[in-house]
Amino acid sequence: MDYALDRFTREVTAAIVATGRVPLDLVELTTPKAAIAADLAFPAFKAAKTLGLAPPQLAAELAATIQLPADGLIGAVEAVGPFLNFRLHAERLATHVLTNIMAQGDDYAAQQLGAGKTVVVDYSAPNIAKRMHVGHIRSTIIGQALVNIYRALGYRVIGDNHLGDWGKQFGVVLAAVEREGKPTAEGETALEQLEAQYARYVAAASDDPELDEHARHWSLRLEQGDSEARALWQWCVDLTMTAAQRNYDRLGVKIDHAYGESFYEPMLADMIQQALDAGVAFRDEGGAVVVEHLQKLPTFLLQRSDGGTLYMTRDMATVVFRLQEFQPHAIIYVVGEPQSLHLRQLFALIRAMGYAKDVGLTHVAFGTIFDAKGQPLSTRRGNMVYLEALLDDAVARARSVVEQKSPELPEAEKLAVAEAVGVGAVVYNDLYQDPKRNITLDWERMLATEGNSATYLQYSHARCSSILRRANEDGAGGPGGDLTLLIHPAEQRLLKQLARLPEVLREGAERYAPFVIADWCYATAREFGVFFEQCPVLKAESPALRGARLVLVAATANALRRGLGLLGIRAPERM
């Protein structure tokens, strides 16, 4: 698909090069700020310096000699000081953009940039035998958005849910279940009971060394493949994943694999040996396997002195497995910022061992969530927020707004709308800003229905749908007409905004930043809002204009739905 702005950029570049004054490698174009009346600019500074000219002089010379292609998207060119400014051709822009969108529908902005390349995304990673809480929501939501974005760019994307289903603490879970029996409840309530059993066991073990020993014994049985331990472990995994799946379904999350840490157990001895053989690690006098002096990073262990393995050991095996299994071009870890040292160490270790030479290893780090008082969330503090409860609460609040704003909707639709709006608010709260920032849990902000909020975006989409629905009913003509009539400033601004999505999609992927897409959705809704106020659609001055505006409205709905879809947010027709 040849997108309007990509073509525009190509034409501008070619036209500048064709003047013979500026070589291709000096043609760096920028998008001017909204206040400047131009769509693409060539700042002449660098080129002028190379040619020994004053920038304004070069810009003026280029403006005088440049030739514009006959039927192209460049409408005008003008030198303004040291800038050479290009403007889009209004009529051709309208035709090109709307044709693109209507041709692609829900796939608008899809590209082949990643064709033939594989990306593995490691995200979500809930802990087995525990409820998902706000600590997992960020990884899950950001990770899924990245998966959607890379898929749209044509990459083969493998999502992997690296379950926390192993390690020393799992022995405690098994010992606690043995001591108190399996929880009798179902779903998240059962997990809540497991958490309580776990806490009681840990408390009891603090003044009873035998309990501690017993837990270690269970963990050993598990690692050795004991059938009873393994069965109990599997029961915990199933219970947890069934509960997690309900959250995933609501969030539009679908993860291809869930190997989990346990999967790598059989490979660990070999991994440790490899590290020793490669001279990257050594065994110290206590028997622990140590890695030190790796790119000035702090020392870390691959094996405890008691022979046990660590998180790092399993992560190392995980990378190697993924490299062999998927042959990826990149592996992306959507993991909290507190683990950035761990991942730097992991990546350095992998490279020191000669793996992943041409494979990008990236940590998409996200900040921590704090409560309204600025305190970290923790079970011990009693301020923990669980994912399912969070979604339920958000949906309940949305439900009461729906009841108030749209009492005429059928009951089933009210429920569906409340779900879309409530869950959308939670998702958007995580995706509208740079993930690196810490987040303070703010219900007002999160469930806002005005301004930069999921609800506003969904509302804008619903208004588009409403216009299209009415157009279909009033019999005065559907979408079509003459697209070159769309030259009103509000129409042009909206068209340009719609045209940006393909580029925005690339930027979001490059920066591992779903918020770039969220930003685009918001800007699009705003432009639509202006257009909506200024340009009557159903009662446009002429049937031809009405038809053209209906195409614009349909395209806006389409593009908005697409943008929201990339973020994992649903866009109801009515709300």
Add this chain to the structure above:
RNA sequence: GACCCCGUAGCUCAGUGGAUUAGAGCGUUUCCCUGCGGAGGAAAAGGCCGUGCGUUCGAGUCGCACCGGGGUCGCCA
């Protein structure tokens, strides 16, 4: 002590070397339903871009040093 992230309007955030006037939302103060959904639109007020040096024709953006907040640092994950 070392390293990582953050610091832009009262609050929450965009702005990843270029254009006289640094942009949004919330909140505050005003307007706009005889037109398609007011969960909307328009306008105003509000900013030594943490501080100081430096690089550059040009710095919120790059470098260094401080200050403030968050985080991490061999036998948890």
